[in-house]
Amino acid sequence: MKGSSLRPFFIYNSLSRSVEEFTPLDRDCVTYYSCGPTVYLRQHLGNMRSYIFVDTLKRALAFNGMRVRHVMNITDVGHMTSDADGGEDKVEKTARVEGRSPQEVASFYTKLFLSDLKELNVETPDVVCAASDHIADMIALIKRILERGFAYVVRSGVYFDVEKYRGENRVGRLSRQSLDEQHAGQRLEHAPDKKSPHDFALWVLNQPTHLMQWDSPWGRGYPGWHIECSAMAMRYLGETIDVHSGGIDHIPIHHENEIAQSESATGKPFVRYFVHNAFLVGMEGAKISKSAGKFPVLEDLVEAHVNPLAFRLFCLGAKYRSELVFNIDAVRAAERNLYYLYGFTANARPEEEDSPWTQAYRERFHEAINDDLNTPEALAVVLEMVNKAYREGDHRVWGALREFDSVLGLRLAEQLEYLSKLKVPADIQALVEQRAQARRDKDFRRSDELRTQLRARGWEAKDHRDGTSEYVPRWN
Numbered sequence: 001m002k003g004s005s006l007r008p009f010f011i012y013n014s015l016s017r018s019v020e021e022f023t024p025l026d027r028d029c030v031t032y033y034s035c036g037p038t039v040y041l042r043q044h045l046g047n048m049r050s051y052i053f054v055d056t057l058k059r060a061l062a063f064n065g066m067r068v069r070h071v072m073n074i075t076d077v078g079h080m081t082s083d084a085d086g087g088e089d090k091v092e093k094t095a096r097v098e099g100r101s102p103q104e105v106a107s108f109y110t111k112l113f114l115s116d117l118k119e120l121n122v123e124t125p126d127v128v129c130a131a132s133d134h135i136a137d138m139i140a141l142i143k144r145i146l147e148r149g150f151a152y153v154v155r156s157g158v159y160f161d162v163e164k165y166r167g168e169n170r171v172g173r174l175s176r177q178s179l180d181e182q183h184a185g186q187r188l189e190h191a192p193d194k195k196s197p198h199d200f201a202l203w204v205l206n207q208p209t210h211l212m213q214w215d216s217p218w219g220r221g222y223p224g225w226h227i228e229c230s231a232m233a234m235r236y237l238g239e240t241i242d243v244h245s246g247g248i249d250h251i252p253i254h255h256e257n258e259i260a261q262s263e264s265a266t267g268k269p270f271v272r273y274f275v276h277n278a279f280l281v282g283m284e285g286a287k288i289s290k291s292a293g294k295f296p297v298l299e300d301l302v303e304a305h306v307n308p309l310a311f312r313l314f315c316l317g318a319k320y321r322s323e324l325v326f327n328i329d330a331v332r333a334a335e336r337n338l339y340y341l342y343g344f345t346a347n348a349r350p351e352e353e354d355s356p357w358t359q360a361y362r363e364r365f366h367e368a369i370n371d372d373l374n375t376p377e378a379l380a381v382v383l384e385m386v387n388k389a390y391r392e393g394d395h396r397v398w399g400a401l402r403e404f405d406s407v408l409g410l411r412l413a414e415q416l417e418y419l420s421k422l423k424v425p426a427d428i429q430a431l432v433e434q435r436a437q438a439r440r441d442k443d444f445r446r447s448d449e450l451r452t453q454l455r456a457r458g459w460e461a462k463d464h465r466d467g468t469s470e471y472v473p474r475w476n
């Protein structure tokens with residue numbers, strides 16, 4: 001970013017449990033790995049909050065003049081119904097229930113996931129890598145761990161020796177949990193030959209009913225979920241990476257295990273900044289979800305005629321480390337702010353230089369973003385700037401607004417084109433059709449009434465001389 005790249009960027013590092021100044025190993029290429037989805041169902045809005053966070057952080061780093069290389073995995077094998085190896089493979093379970101092959105399930109839900117990301121204007125990572133395409137990388141990494149004595153082979157699989165790795169203090173680096181605090185009892189039932197209930201699978205053996213299996217030096221089997229992320233992160237980003245992110249639920253098991261196996265293989269620090277986002281809560285009772293008891297997905301929002309970017313704005317309205325309560329009215333309120341900004345773009349003066357007074361807003365926006373990604377504060381700055389532009393009739397703020405949107409990702413510049421693709425809501429369509437009929441019947445009083453009703457709902461009618469009409473959202 002021009003002229004302001006020297007401002008330090010601060011982010012909360014779960015490893016030190018403090019807000020730290022972010023300095024990448026190589027400023028020209030920040031290496032960033034984020035845990036992707038397990039593709040056995042459509043990702044719900046809570047999951048999507050994570051991906052919006054990842055995207056916003058990436059955009060914030062770019063805003064600060066850093067180039068980011070981002071890798072995200074797709075887990076299509078080895079993630080069991082319990083994060084701690086127990087139960088059934090999630091993808092295979094869906095395959096069985098839906099009567100499809102695991103590959104069909106994985107490819108179906110991967111496509112849906114990537115299309116949901118697009119709707120939310122989440123940039124596609126530089127590398128999106130499926131676990132099943134990287135089995136050789138995983139086997140090579142497991143070999144290194146075995147060579148260094150941090151793993152062992154038994155009949156049911158290759159296991160990571162957690163007690164040996166943790167040594168005397170037996171405390172996790174990320175979770176600060178001691179082994180005694182972990183509820184490991186139930187993890188023995190599926191693998192009674194493990195040395196300790198805390199050990200986790202690197203490679204699973206002798207599971208004849210498992211559909212996806214590969215040959216390995218230890219026999220036919222499949223990888224554990226945790227080794228996938230370590231192997232793919234190292235494959236594309238090197239043995240020490242700058243940023244690794246995921247939901248806070250990953251801290252006690254998945255990320256703890258990733259660190260243990262990676263560092264025991266390489267002897268080097270695996271991650272320099274571990275960042276975690278908090279949950280979206282309150283979705284259990286969300287009225288928009290199609291099936292009771294299921295968390296709402298993006299499609300539910302679209303069917304409720306909510307612009308997907310309203311959900312993005314709703315997420316940005318809270319700090320990423322705070323729990324956010326899902327509420328459809330709050331998402332609709334965010335949509336009003338979105339359309340307020342869209343409405344402004346219609347009056348913006350892209351061809352004119354920004355007014356000098358925008359500088360103060362640029363500074364405040366940058367400060368908020370660099371303060372551990374304080375997006376609610378940054379949004380407040382944006383709205384305040386637009387309010388001032390309206391109030392003072394000085395709309396020369398487009399340069400600042402576009403720069404702000406490079407972080408917020410609300411598609412301010414593309415909004416006209418984007419909105420034209422949105423479906424007309426059914427209730428609006430009904431009014432449109434009634435009005436077309438009234439015009440055919442030459443009932444102009446009725447036609448005017450309907451025009452007023454449409455206007456109240458945010459839609460404008462433009463009548464053409466040939467008798468046809470065009471209907472556009474009023475924020476256009």
Ligand SMILES: [Zn+2]
Pocket residue numbers: 034035036229254
């Ligand atoms: Zn992961």
